[in-house]
Amino acid sequence: xxxxxxxxxxxxxxxxxxxxxxxxxxxxxxxxxxxxxxxxxxxxxxxxxxxxxxxxxxxxxxxxxxxxxxxxxxxxxxxxxxxxxxxxxxxxxxxxxxxxxxxxxxxxxxxxxxxxxxxxxx
Numbered sequence: 001x002x003x004x005x006x007x008x009x010x011x012x013x014x015x016x017x018x019x020x021x022x023x024x025x026x027x028x029x030x031x032x033x034x035x036x037x038x039x040x041x042x043x044x045x046x047x048x049x050x051x052x053x054x055x056x057x058x059x060x061x062x063x064x065x066x067x068x069x070x071x072x073x074x075x076x077x078x079x080x081x082x083x084x085x086x087x088x089x090x091x092x093x094x095x096x097x098x099x100x101x102x103x104x105x106x107x108x109x110x111x112x113x114x115x116x117x118x119x120x121x122x
Contacts, residue, residue, distance in 0.1 A: 010061035017054030021047040078103040
């Protein structure tokens with residue numbers, strides 16, 4: 001990974017995912033008495049996956065070999081988030097479209113990295 005911008009981008013992506021996923025994963029701000037157990041489980045599973053992607057982005061930031069595919073999966077996941085937010089936009093609080101906009105910015109940056117960044121050995 002050449003240049004200082006790419007590791008910084010992936011560290012930011014990791015922090016972004018941790019900020020989005022860790023609070024709910026740890027149960028912070030969840031209305032435990034108001035949600036059924038299966039809904040709490042769904043929220044925590046989603047939060048775990050968000051944090052897992054954050055770990056992946058940290059691995060890319062470290063420049064470890066073989067992490068290029070994590071970026072491809074990140075693009076797929078973040079585009080999925082954007083699509084789902086658009087689908088439910090009228091029922092969501094205003095913060096959700098802003099988070100999806102952040103994901104869309106990462107999609108663009110990740111695509112540029114895949115195009116211009118290091119190519120895998122064949």
